Amino acid sequence: MAAAASSSAAGSCLLLWREENDAVVRRWRRVAAGRSGPEAKRAAQGCQRDFGELLRKTHGLPAALPALPLELTILYNALLFDIQQPSSTSGEGDPLARMAHGLHRVLEACGAPNQGLSLEESWHRLFQERIPEELMGSLHQLAALQGALWLAVKHPEKAEGLFQRLSGGESPEPSLLHGPQSGLLALLQQWHPPVERDSDPLTVQSARNLKSVLWTSAAFLQGIQQLEAEDYPAALAFLQAAATGLCSKRLLAQIFTLMGCCSLKMGKPQRALQHLKGALRVDFTFLPALYQAALLYRQLGLVEAELESLELLDQALEGPAQAATQPFAPPFPVGAELLVCGPQRTAVFAQNCPPGVKCLLAQRCLQAGRVSEASEHYLDLLALLQEQPHCQCGEPALPRIPEVFLEAASALVDLARPEEAIVLCEEVVARTSELxxxxxxxxxxxxxxxxxxxxxxxxxxxxxxxxxxxxxxxxxxxxxxxxxxxxxxxxxxxxxxxxxxxxxxxxxxxxxxxxxxxxxxxxxxxxxxxxxxxxxxxxxxxxxxxxxxxxxxxxxxxxxxxxxxxxxxxxxxxxxxxxxxxxxxxxxxxxxxxxxxxxxxxxxxxxxxxxxxxxxxxxxxxxxxxxxxxxxxxxxxxxxxxxxx
Missing domain, CATH: 1.25.40.10 (Tetratricopeptide repeat domain)
Structure with a gap:
């Protein structure tokens, strides 16, 4: 009688928890569909808190069927928001700690020893056990998240080993791509996570969606590595593969920009130009693509196109800061941007320096014989330098200040404005005389x-x-x-x-x-x-x-x-x-x-x-x-x- 009552109470708890999980997921989907940045961020923080509290409730039940599938789904949803915006470095809010605890609960339900196992060892032990069919869908979801975590900390070999076990130990099919992460891409290509059924608890982001994110991230990172290694055909192949996955417009613009750099290095400037135009079509606010296009126009001898690109870049830098464009609808907590972010990935994406761009525009106008425009740009540049005397430049680098003054003075003399030129030269004399x-x-x-x-x-x-x-x-x-x-x-x-x-x-x-x-x-x-x-x-x-x-x-x-x-x-x-x-x-x-x-x-x-x-x-x-x-x-x-x- 007591056992029946306990089972009935557990069933009621599971039903309530299922409803609570689904309600939080629906609330997130409504907010995410609106694409409101600050509002979406507040909603994500609320979901992170709610899923964390719900996960603690499920730990009150023993690690056993039928509660474990729901618990793992809630864990999966909670981890998605923990990865998106880590709020603590230890304890329950730490994604790795929560993942380890969830795997230990599964091993406990399977009757397998789990004391003292590392996260990697826990996954290895898990695939040695007979896992109930009801848990396979949830484990595929968690495996996708684990692969994302390892990829983000630059351990693609661990992610590759995990997906190989997930595929039953089968070797990946031969791939046209070659590199440290080509095996991971091949495994992702042949990995087919279970389709979510209508009767399953709702998830914020499907495993199939995460698979596409992982594909994009792995291919993008490998493309950059091959680009730095100066293997441009291989880099181009990886970047083309990355462009087929799920990513935001900003990341897609970065991919096209790098493809343009690869094509240029391979001696195909027209193809490079098409890639850079593609980057700007995808995200017209991605300024590094505009800067690279200007450099390419210069190499091709297209002066008017180069000056037009530099003028657009200069105007964009003078305006309000451009935020990254919104990702493709609907935005998900874990995107490829989270997995490939970190220190500056490549010099191509170095922040454009407003004074440096202004100076380059002035210099190119001067060299093109447009002295009147050059002088105005130089005067704007000098005013900008007065406002920002300690400007931290990115690309292009700003020349030495005396050279800027002298170039401006030269343009002013040519325009029959000698008085202004004399003043600028006197400033150079004053700054250098003691030296x-x-x-x-x-x-x-x-x-x-x-x-x-x-x-x-x-x-x-x-x-x-x-x-x-x-x-x-x-x-x-x-x-x-x-x-x-x-x-x-x-x-x-x-x-x-x-x-x-x-x-x-x-x-x-x-x-x-x-x-x-x-x-x-x-x-x-x-x-x-x-x-x-x-x-x-x-x-x-x-x-x-x-x-x-x-x-x-x-x-x-x-x-x-x-x-x-x-x-x-x-x-x-x-x-x-x-x-x-x-x-x-x-x-x-x-x-x-x-x-x-x-x-x-x-x-x-x-x-x-x-x-x-x-x-x-x-x-x-x-x-x-x-x-x-x-x-x-x-x-x-x-x-x-x-x-x-």
Missing amino acids: VPKTLRMELALSAEEAPLGAEGSSPADPRGLLQKQKRESLRCVLWRAAAYLIQGWAWAKRGEAKEAVSYMSRCLNDLLKVHFVNTGSTEADMVQTGMPEGKVLAQVRQLALTGQGTHFLELGQEKEALRAFQHSLLVNPESPTANLYYMHTLWKVGRRQEATERWQKLRLDPASLEENPERSLPLHLWLYGRQMAFPHMDSLTRNIRQFS
Whole structure:
């Protein structure tokens, strides 16, 4: 009689618990269908709490049929929310602790010893027992969750072993994919979890849904590993497999972006472009895809498309922060995003730096000849840097601040706004003057062993290397201040003040004279071979200053001084067409026409080959100045020399 009453009470409890479980699941589904972020989060926290309390109630009954199937379903639902938003690191709220307790209850019901077993050992012991058919559906659900937990902590081999046992120990079918997780993908492909019946307790997320999430996660992680290993065909194959699974729009956009990177590395830029466009179609707020598209357009030489992409990226970064788009309906507690999250997975997804993007847009406009747009972007950038003086950049990296100022000043001079350019250059001079030494002795032998500009490093235990690094930084400051004087001279020339222009050119040259390169048998022409890129820039700035100074002397009617400046310019680079033309032009003006003619014939100058390409040879902040230095008297000089000959 007492046993019957106890059984009846247990049956009543199971019925109440079943109704309570189903009510919580229905409540979650209603909220999740609305896709309200804050509301869904509060609902998830409520469900986590309710399932936890319900699970504690079920532990009041012995671990035996018929209560165990319902208990395992409640455990499964509770674990889904524990994984989605872990609220504690120990005790009942810990997913691993709850999973272990649930498996021990199953082993206890099967009469199997379970003391002291680890989680992995518990699963192994479980598959050695005869499991009642009523528990198989719940165990498949828990196994899917266990695989997700192991995959999230980068133990795919444990997940693979679990699903192999779940498939009865059968080896996975052969797969076209190769890699550490290809076996797991093959096992997932042949794993068929039991179909949920109408009579079963409701679940928040089905095992079949979790299978698709696991497939996406495993393929995505393996795709990244193969990408980092530079096995691009394998990476592309894994990412294509990941795109077939269940994931949010944001993750799908990431997958397409990585596929674009793989295609580009494989020498298929048009295919890469299609993948990047696909990423933006899926999620137009995914800015890394827009940035990668801009880089690809640049590689393809599509300037207008590149600038359009950069402008869109710049506008997006200026607006309110874009949240990730909502996942596909209905959202489930455990998605692929939870399993692949963590530290920055790849540099492709590095956060875009607003000042870096603004600067890149300004630079590309400048190089495309859209100087007016470039100057406005530079001025916006300077205002942004004033608001965020300690900006932590992602991609693209921001250049050194003096270079930004100099590039902006150069654009302003070209637009006939010399006063603003002079102010910017004065700021560069003020910032660098205390760092410019009276003399600077650079040893080329040491420089040849160093890394390129901006990449060198030295150990505190290597004082000689540290000293050389400090010297190179001083050299950069010399070059920045000299360039500032050069651009100021250009600005004064724009204002019609040739005398002031000559003065600033002299200041530029005086700064450059502070630097002495020492290396037996080496000259400034050897800078490229000696691994000192700053030395090449120094020579370029010197030649520009001397040539510019000569042109201003001509404006002032001081032909002898101009001739001397052009001669010194040719000592820096005897092959410079511009310096040679100005030199011959000045020779003609001072009456040394025979000498000018002989030099012309000796050099055999071809008008078609006289255009120097400043974009290739000069730093960007000197590019416009180099372009405007083009010799303007070519026709008259050619005609005069031919008539004289």
